[in-house]
Structures are given as structure tokens and as C-alpha cells.
Amino acid sequence: MTTAAMLAIALLLDAVFGEPEWLWSRLTHPAVLMGKAVGALDRKLNNGSNRRGKGVLAALALVLCGYIAGKLLSLPGALVEILVAAILIAQRSLTEHVAAVAAGLRSSLEEGRDAVAMIVSRDTAGMTAPQAARSAIESGAENLSDGVIAPAFWFLIAGLPGLIIYKMVNTADSMIGYRNDRYQDFGWAAARLDDLLNLIPARLTGLLIALAGGQLRQWGAIASDARRHRSPNAGWPEAAMARALDASLAGPRSYDGQMRDFPWVHAAGTKSANAETINRSVGLLWQTWAVALALTIAIAAVF
Incomplete structure (x- = not known):
């Protein structure tokens, strides 16, 4: 079976089943394991002098671990590859989290703020309803790239x-790729590598959104x-989504007060x-997925 055919099946499996609670309440999700690996490297290496060099070593260790894990999980064959790919692609869970903000806002501003706080890192306590809505849309567009198209x-x-x-x-970037006192140096390599790996996918995501949105x-x-x-990178899917909705996105926002x-x-x-x-x-996210x-x-049929 070709890689494209396996990917098509994985995309469909994720769209149908998403992240089943009955499964991940019993097993540790791979994304959680990745987060633990990043956390362990952070605790072990992010101290003393030459933190940038140690951050480079941490990024290289994560790449090596990812390569070895991918090779080992590929050994059993196509079925395991499809299942792992479906688990690590997050279309359905993405759209559910974004749609939850709309449902929350329809109930109350407070519920909308609570829902958007689940998917963004900016301050949410003082958000107006339009700010909460824009935050959800921006997160949906950016995570379509990070969570679906790039994988x-x-x-x-x-x-x-x-x-x-x-x-x-990508997990490392979300955890240590910040420009603050703790991670300015140690997280530099992970952040730059994430930028590089998203260079093509982010622009491809923007193109797909533009295509789906006419x-x-x-x-x-x-x-x-x-x-x-x-x-x-994030600007490409956000800019395409903004044009498709004829809405202004990004703009001023609050972090850490x-x-x-x-x-x-x-x-x-x-x-x-x-x-x-x-x-x-959310409708456009699904159209882009389609x-x-x-x-x-088409790639699977041709090759």
C-alpha cells in the first residue's frame, strides 16, 4: 500500500473517530508521552551555562527519538502505520474544540472565555465576545496547519x-519555544526547527484554505x-481564513497581563x-480537510 493511500485512510479514521475518551482514559496518548520527553529534557538540561547548546542537543535527541520510534512502529506494516498516523492527526478534535467556543458564547461570555482558554495561550479573563471569537478562529486556522496539514x-x-x-x-516548540528568561536560549533550537518544518505546510495550508473558500x-x-x-508561518493560514470569512484576525492581544x-x-x-x-x-476547516x-x-491513484 502506498504512503498516500495509508494517509487517506488515516485522515478518514481521524475524521470519524477523533480522540475517543474510552481509549485515552485507559491508555497514555502519544502526544502526552512526547510532552513528558520534552519535560524531562527541560529539567535535565535547562540549567547552568551554554543553554543554547544544550537546547540544540535536546532538539537533536527529540529528532533521533522520533526517527527511531517511527522506524520501529513501521515494522509491523501498513495497519499500524495507519493507526498511528490517525492518532497523530487531529482534525476532528480541532474542530470540536473550536466549535465549543461558539457554543459557549451562545450560552454566556464567561462560558465562551472558558472554552477559548482551552485552546489559546493568551489572557482570556478580560476578553470581549468578538475577541474570544477571533481567538478561536485564529487557533483553528493555525492548528489546521500544525495539527493536520503539516503531519x-x-x-x-x-x-x-x-x-x-x-x-x-512541534510539541517541543509549544512547551519550550518561548522568548522569555527561561527558554530564550534553551528553546531556541526547537523553535527554529519548528519554523523550518512548518515552512512549506503553513503556506500549503493557506493555499488549501484559499482554494476551499474561493x-x-x-x-x-x-x-x-x-x-x-x-x-x-501562522500568518499564512490565518490570512487565508480572514479573507474567506471577510473578518479581521490577529491584532492586539494580552499575554501575561x-x-x-x-x-x-x-x-x-x-x-x-x-x-x-x-x-x-469550522465549516471551512472541514472543507479544507476535504x-x-x-x-x-489523487496522489494515491496516480502513484
Whole structure:
């Protein structure tokens, strides 16, 4: 069975079953194991002098572990590869978490804030309803890249080792890739490697969103907005989503009690996002997934 055929099945399995509570209440999810590995390296190495060098060693160790794990899990054959890929691709859980913010906002602002706090790292306690809605949409667009398209891309390129290496690095970036006193040096290698591994997938995600949302003619404007984003990669899916919804995303937000004056993505769009806007974004996330699935099936048929 070709890698593309295995990927298509994995995408479908994830879409149907997502993250079954009955399973992961009994077993440790691989993502949790990856987080524990990053945490162990952080505790062991992130001290003393030459923290940047130690961070490079930590990133290399994670890549090596990902490669070995991918090779070992590939040995039993296609069935195990498909199941592992389905577990590490997160389309359904992503859309469920984003949709939960819309449901929360329909009930009360407080419930909307609680729901969005589950998926973003920014301050949520003082958010207005439009701010909570925009945060959910931005998280959905960015995590479509990080949680679905990038893992699928690296599985297609390098099989299970490629997918697991990507997930290890992405997990490390989410845990230690911060520009603060503790991780400025130690997390540098993980953050830069994550930027590199997402370079193509982020732009591909933006292209797929633009295609699904009928915004390909706006690609020049999408690219212009993406380059103004604070992240070298997250701006691409966010800019495409903003154009498809005709909504302004990104912009000023608060971290650790400090307001950051980040530029708007698609500044001319509406800044009054609401629960309905979130639901439209969820629909677009599924449409983009469907385009990605169709392309995967086409690759499998050709090769």
C-alpha cells in the first residue's frame, strides 16, 4: 500500500473517530508521552551555562527519538502505520474544540472565555465576545496547519518517522519555544526547527484554505497579510481564513497581563466576529480537510 493511500485512510479514521475518551482514559496518548520527553529534557538540561547548546542537543535527541520510534512502529506494516498516523492527526478534535467556543458564547461570555482558554495561550479573563471569537478562529486556522496539514505532509514525504519527528519538534516548540528568561536560549533550537518544518505546510495550508473558500484570486493580498504577521508561518493560514470569512484576525492581544500591539490580518474585514463566524470557520476547516483528502486520494491513484 502506498504512503498516500495509508494517509487517506488515516485522515478518514481521524475524521470519524477523533480522540475517543474510552481509549485515552485507559491508555497514555502519544502526544502526552512526547510532552513528558520534552519535560524531562527541560529539567535535565535547562540549567547552568551554554543553554543554547544544550537546547540544540535536546532538539537533536527529540529528532533521533522520533526517527527511531517511527522506524520501529513501521515494522509491523501498513495497519499500524495507519493507526498511528490517525492518532497523530487531529482534525476532528480541532474542530470540536473550536466549535465549543461558539457554543459557549451562545450560552454566556464567561462560558465562551472558558472554552477559548482551552485552546489559546493568551489572557482570556478580560476578553470581549468578538475577541474570544477571533481567538478561536485564529487557533483553528493555525492548528489546521500544525495539527493536520503539516503531519500529513511529513507523513507523505517521509513516512511515519517524518510524522513523529514533526510532532516531537512541534510539541517541543509549544512547551519550550518561548522568548522569555527561561527558554530564550534553551528553546531556541526547537523553535527554529519548528519554523523550518512548518515552512512549506503553513503556506500549503493557506493555499488549501484559499482554494476551499474561493479566495485564490486574493492570494497576493493573503501573502501580503501573512508577511505582516508576528509568526513566519501562522500568518499564512490565518490570512487565508480572514479573507474567506471577510473578518479581521490577529491584532492586539494580552499575554501575561501585558497588551501586545500586533498588526491586524485583513484589517479591512469585520472586527465583530461572533459565534456564527466561528461556525463558518469550522465549516471551512472541514472543507479544507476535504480538499486535502481529495488531493491525497489523487496522489494515491496516480502513484
